[in-house]
Each structure stands twice: as structure tokens, then as C-alpha cells.
Amino acid sequence: MTTNFDQIGKTPLFDWHVAHGGRMIDFTGWAMPIQYASIIEEHNATRSGVGMTDVSHMGRLRFEGPGAAVFLAELLTRRVADMALGQVRYSLVTNDKGGVLDDVLVGYYHNELGQPFYLMVVNASNCDKIVAWVQRHLSPERANRPGQEIVFSDVSNLWAMFAIQGPRAMDLLQPFVDADLQNMKYYRGDTVRLLHPAAKRQGGIISRTGYTGEDGFELSLGMGICVGIWEALMEYGESLGIMATGLGARDTLRLEAGMPLYGHELTEEIDPFQAGLGFACHLSGYDFPGRDALLKIEKQPPMLSRVGLEMLSRRVARQDCAIFSGGQRVGTVTSGTFSPTLQKPIAMGYVSPNHAAPGTTLQIDIRGSLEPSRVVPLPFYNRNKKGK
Template structure:
């Protein structure tokens, strides 16, 4: 068995009372003070996450754009410098290899940010698809740390540590070579919580000092160190998909409800033929949001039942702290996917009533979806 990996902030988490768990082969804090308290801190003030387990790959060379256009479903040619794009990356059959962010750093110069549990698989898939493209791929995951400062007070806190005018940085844009607390970083206005915030990339050796500086600057604002537990409840309320749950090799982007990131007319790419066929024929399954109207909490893998048979599977389910309801996401047969549709979730052998509700469950004020 391979030993679990540690981020550069592992000792910092221990010092601050982080409860460590293994996640995707990494030892990370699931919580500090408690999931509910940390969740509310991010919604109302700010929280600081260690997301250094995420993977980073540089894509450079004369054919960098052509390589990426073939690799992913979104249209990378639409990116301008310092802009970020979200995209699925698919197999030939339309199943999802991973979902990722693409940062355009320059002409034929891109940074890919990939999911921690998929780093090796993604790297292998990129190598297999390199073909005759004139492109250089560099996995810089081990050298790179990433902190996520999320919440309505994130900008106020970070402004104390940099001269950069953060108010000028728009959502899904980034700035390279930003000095934060004396360290060189790349800052993007992105996140996985449904709140405003920033993701800060730095050299692994600078992570601990940067963490300490941000926590100190955030103390007057009520900033808390936060763990993976509330990261999941936050992203879930905002209906942001998680690989291994809403996305997988057995689920296509169209089924997952992220078909807007599939550009079938951009030219040939992995999975294009299969996805075009799905779009033409209509998908047989859809990702839906639901609320438990009976008593109980749905969990991933629980059966969804209707008309005396199984019609789908829960992909994520939990108590939503902001909504104070037991809600979930499920992949169900398309005929049962309309808002208002009633079905049941099988919870420990008993069918519990549930109803399809609109997504996302939570949207911050002023947010454009």
C-alpha cells in the first residue's frame, strides 16, 4: 500500500488542531473547529483552505492550443490572456476523465489545474494524447502549493497583504507575479464554495509563511482555518460537481448537467462523436437536485426509487447548513428529472419521500449563474 501524501502545510494543520483524514491519497484536515461553524464562516465572513493537493500541469509549445482543443470539450481558443476556463476532459466514449481549469498565461502557454485524486491518471491521459503535437508538458504539482481564501470578506483580508488592486480582478481572471506578504504568487478570482474569493498559488516552500500571514491579516475579520468537510457542504449547496460523485468515467457532461462546457462545433476532440450522438438522441439520465420531504439524510450511492423500481442513484447528499434542509444530488432516468417530480430515496432499507427542486440550491447575492 502506498503511503498517503502530505501537503507543505501538514505540520501547520496539526499545530492548529486540524483533524486529519485521508482524502484521495492525501492527509488533509477535514475540520478544525467544526464543519458547521466553518461552513458559516465562509458564507458570512471568510475561511482559508489548504488545497495544495490539487494538481498543476504546464502546457507549452507551438501546438499547445491545438493539443488542448483536442484534449478537452470546451473551446480553448476563446480564452484571452489571464482568463480562466472551466472544462471537462473526456474519453472517446464521452465519459469524463476529469474536470479542470485552464489558465491562459500567454500565447501557447497554459496552466492546467486538475483534481488531486486524478493527477496520475490525467498525466497519463495527456501523455497518451500528445501524439505529434509540438507541445511540452510539465507536471509541477509537487512544487506548487495552493491556498483558497473564500468568503465575502476575502478581498478585504487579502488587500492588507498586497499592493495589487484586487477589486479590478474579475471572476475567472488571474494575475501572475503578485507579491503577497513578501512572496511571489499567482492569484485567481476563483473557488469551489459558491462565494467570492481567491485561489493563491505559490512555491511549496512559501506555503506555511503565506498561510500564517493570511490568518494574521484575517483575524480581525473573523477568518477561520477550514477543512475538507465544509468544502464539500459549500460546493454542494452551490451545486458544483465533484469528480467521483457527479462526474465520472461512466457519466457524460451532458448527463451531469454541464453540457454548456461542451462545444461540439469547435472541431474534433476526444468524445465529440459520442457526445454529438447523445445530444441528438437526448440523454437517458440527468443530474437533479432534490429535497427530502420525509425524515432522513440521503448519502452517495443510495438508491432512488419510483414506480416500484430503482430509477437512479444519489451522487451527493447531506444536511445543507445554509438552507437548513436535507437535500441531495442524484443521477436519475430523464423522465423523472422534472422539477416537482416526487420519488423516494432508499435510506437503510426504507423508502423516504423526496422531491426534485431547482439547482443551484444556493446562490450568493449579485452572483450571475
Template sequence: MTTPIRHLLKTPLYDWHVAHGGRMVDFAGWAMPVQYASIIEEHNATRSAVGMTDISHMGRLRFEGPGAAVFLAELLTRRVADMALGQIRYSLVTNDQGGILDDVLVGYYHNEMGQPFYVLVVNASNRAMIVRWIHEHLSPERANRPREEIVFSDVSDLWAMFAIQGPRAKDLLQPFVDEDLESMKYYRGALVHIFHPAARRQGGIISRTGYTGEDGFELSLGAGIACGVWEALMEAGKSVGAVPTGLGARDTLRLEAGMPLYGHEISEQIDPFRAGLGSACYLTGYNFPGRDALLALEKQPQQLVRVGLEMLGRRVPRQGCGILKDGRSAGEVTSGSFSPTLKKPIAMGYVPPELAAPETKVEIDVRGTHEPARVVPLPFYSRKKTKK
């Protein structure tokens, strides 16, 4: 049973998507455009110019107060207290067994008054569960201890968020903001003024982050000004070849970039080491949930590892397809699609370590037929880095 679109949550851009041919689908309870015209064209525009995606469905959680840094350090697998102003880190939230509850970005900013705050960007599908998890770990005593107070707010519905990705993203965005984007480093962000009448003198947060493997930015701004600013960006984007991109292209872009997606490569049943995300775990600092379990897991040999797979034929493997070696079951595909850049089907999946070396030949069970594939290094695609 699919939920009728009219019963789904809507971002501030919903009407814009519908008016511009967006094919609306149910994504984690949100009505989101999977594509406007062609996924391949939207994908290629992001690699060659700019793709603009509405990602307002992402959960945005804000933490303020003197206790925020330590609270987050005791919640996340990465360190938080040592972050520089404007720094962003990729982190995991793990359960007591070390299983992955979510993968998140944590950013550290100062507001207009110079007061510090943190923003946690969580997956739409996990937002309600993570908010519950946070409340469970916010002990009532903490709020009463001086210098440990925390103000936690779920601002997801108050803020819209756009991903503006591709080699021309900087050129498109620079005239809109008062931050020098050229000098902004990867995984850094800043509060900015938005120079456009549609922004009604409101600001936003811009960060050099993304989920496409391209250079690019993500912009958070008030829901009330979102549509006006989006339209202004679209208008300005015509000169650099910007196109709106749906979740279909977002998925093929992140797959080529070898980035994990919650519910595919990562889940509560998968620990960070298996997922190849050990570097997102800092185990000698704060005692976050799952830390002790991860200390034990770290020493154990891996039973499965995440690999990239390239098909020799043209049939496309999808999540759940079995991976076989010499006819025997060896693993499972977690994501698969046609790669618009490589022009062949690709996949990610888990296999035993002895099958993880690049060029290892395997077969993938695509709807009953065993199709030949080979293991390839991740990512499938990396952009040519420009000199800084």
C-alpha cells in the same frame, strides 16, 4: 484497509494542520484535514466571512511553448486558442466514448518574460491518470515540428494552492497582492507579487475562482513560502473573521452550490450531457478525444438527468442511496449531506427526465427506509450578487 496517515502524501501545510487540530484523513492518497472543529461552523464562516482551505493536493499542470494552445484545444472539451490573457475556463477531459475523465480549470497567463503559458488544474484523484493521458496524446513528432513545441510539466508538488472564499475574501487578500481584486472578473486570474516578508519576494497566481458558491479567490504560490504566507493570511484574517476550513466544509459548500464532484456526479461512465455540463463542450472546433461520440450523444434523448433533492424528514441520504417513485427504483443519489444553510438534508442524483421537474415527489432509500423527498432546482444556494 486504510492507509496509515504517515504513508500519505503531505502538502506544505501538513504540520500546520496537525498543530491546529486538523483531523487528518486520507483523501486521494493525501493526508488532508477534513475539519478543524465543526464543519457547520467552518461552512457558515465561509458564507458570512472567509474560509481558507489548503487545496495543495490539486494537480497543477503547466504547458508552455508555441504548440501549447493547439495541444490543449485537442485535449479539452472547451476552446482554448481564443482565450484572453488571464482568462480561465471550466472544461472537461473526455475519453473516446465521451465519458468524463476529469473536470478541470484551464487558465492562460504570460510569465515575467511575456511568454505565454497555460495552467490546467485537475482533481487530485485523477492527476496520475490525466498525466498519463497527456503523455499518450503528446506525439513525439509534435515536439520536433517548429512552432509546435510544448514543454509540459507537472508542477503540483512545487506549488501550494489556497482557496480563500467568502464575502470578505477580497478585503483579506487585497493588501497582499499588487492586482486590483475589485476589478478582477469572475473566472479571471493574474500573476501577482505577494507583499509580505514571508513570500521572500516570490509571486504567485491569483484567480477569482472557487468551489463554494461564494465570491472568492484561489492563490497558487511556491511550496517553500506556502506556510509563511498561509500564517500571515491567517493572522490578517482574524480581523475579518477568517477561519481555516477543511474538506468537510468544502464538500457541503459545493453541494449547496450544485457543483459536481468527480467520483460522485461525474465519472467515466457519465457523459457531459447527462451531467448537465453540455455547455462545457464545444463540438464544432478542434477534434478532441470523444468529440465525435459527443456529437452523436447530443442528438439522443437523455435517459437520466442530474437533479437536486430536498428531504422532507431529517435523515441524510448519502451516495449510493436509491431514488424511488411509487416504490419502484428510479435512480440513485450521487452526493448527500445536511445543508448547514438550509438546515435540512439535501442531495444530488440522477433520475429519468419525467421525474426531473421541480416539486416532483420521490422517495429515497436511506438505509432501508423510504424517506420522502422532492426535486428542487439547482443550485440549492446562490449568493446575493453585489452590484458591479
């Protein structure tokens, strides 16, 4: 039952989480809080006010030098070489067969000296795999090509990261930074100065990105100052309805937003088109691992499609539950939970395309009993269509 947290990774906020009732679990080798009190309350705080999650366990990989842009373009499914400073893009990393190795965010920023660099945020569960994948493609010869040098560094253990999400996220964060957050567009970011004394004159990186379906930001900052800034944000956020949110609420929030999670909707056996992520694949530009395979896959009718499902009973479908139509197996659930916003169980899964149309009724085997469900469009929750 008990987990030995001495053997696994800890973020600088570990002691804060424990002191504030965080229920620590071993999440892919990191001691992280699943919740502090109630997942539903943390979820609702993010939808109505602001929630703050320690995501310092995520991998952060930095690429700089004149050859970095082309190197990344030849590694990722999404075009990145044309990104302007301050842009952020969602991309995939695929293997030679077109299976998904990870989904990542790539930002193009400048440091305090004005030198540009790319920051790639990878899933904690995939960090070692992606570092090895990068190293496999970054031979010393490639890294040192005259005029196209590439410097790669894993800065995961140098920087903390907070996800600050919800309609009041901007109100919370604006006094802490010198950037104009109101005019920072979605999927943009910037190197900022942190104005609070606890920052000890250090800077950070802010992007208007997130994994909740709400407006919000992700803030990267130095390990040494992150606890002080976290505490200052929690204190200032009290009047805005802030709650520290654990991985439990992070999961219910992203599920309502219809966002895939690696290990659930994304695996090496799933291709981007099945996952509905064809928009993240630019097959006509740079050659990256998996591009030739994806060119073929794109032309074939898909075997499976990712769908949203709402349960018509009260029981919650979970990962690996089998999906049936008229007694025939047609798919598998990849994630499921009770949606605090919709007040009913929801799930995502893969089904054969002729059962993927919204409105289709399907049965899900939940612990031996076939429960009715219906295919619905993703996302389940859209903040711009509230109260429809």
C-alpha cells in the same frame, strides 16, 4: 482505524493542520484535514466572512510553447485556443466514448518574463490518470513539431494552492498582492507579486474562481513560502472572521452551490449532457477525444439527468442511495449532506428525465427506509439571491 500518513502525500501545510487540530484523513492518497473543529462553523464562516482551504493536493499541469493552445484545444471539450491572457475556463476531459475523465480549470497566464502558459488544475484523485492521458496524446513527435513545440510539466509538487472564499475574501487578500482584485472579474486571473515579507519577493497566481458558491479567489504560490503566507493570512484575517476550512466544509459548500464532484456526479460512465455540463462542450471546433461520441449523444434523448433533491424528512441521503417513484427505481443519489445554510438535508443524484422536473416527489431508500424527497432546481444556494 489509524492511517499511516508516512505512506501518502503531504502538503507543506501538513504540520500546520495537525498543530491546529486538523483531523487528517487519507483523501485519494493525500493527508488532508477533513475539519479542524466543526464543519458547520467552518461552512458558516465561509458564507459570512472568509474561509481558507489548503488545496495544494490538487494537480497542476503546465503547458507552454507555440503549440500549447492547439494541443489543449484538441484535448479538452471546451474551446481554449481563443482565450485571452488572464482568462480562466471550466472544461472537461472526456474519453473516446464521451465519458468524463475529469473536470478541470484552465487558466492562461504569463510568467515573470512575460511568456504565456496554460495552467490546468485537475482533481487530485485524477491527476495520475490525466498526466497519463496527456502523455498518451503528446508524442515526442507532436511535442517537437517545428514552430509548434509544446512543453508539458507537472508542477503539482512545486506549487501550493489556497482556496480563499467568502464575502470578505477580497478584503483579506488585497493587501497581500499588487493586483487590483476589485477589478478582477469572475473567472479571470493574473500573475501577481506577493507583497508580504514572508513571500521573499516571490510571486504567485491568483484567479477569481472557487468551489463554494461564494465570491473568492484561488492563490497558487511556491511551496517554500506557502506556510509563511498562510500564517500571515490567518493572522490578518482574524478581524474578518477567517477560519481554516477542511474538506468537510468544502464538500457542504460545493453541494449547496450545486457543483459536481468527480467520483460522485462525474465518472467515466457519465456524459457531460447528463451532468448538465453541455455548456462546457464545444463540439463544432477542434476535434478532441470523445467529440464524435458526444455529437451522437447530444442528439439522443438522455437516459439520466442530474437533479437537486431536498429531503422532506430529517434523514440524510448519501451516495449510492436508491431513488424510487411509486415503488419503481428511477435513479441513484451521488452526494448528500445536511445543508448548514438551508438547515435541511440536501442531495444530488441522477434520475430518469421524466422524474427530473422540479417539484417531483421521489422516495429515497436510506438504510432500508423510504424517505420522502422533492426535486428542486440547482443550485440550492445562490449568493445573489440571499434572503429570498
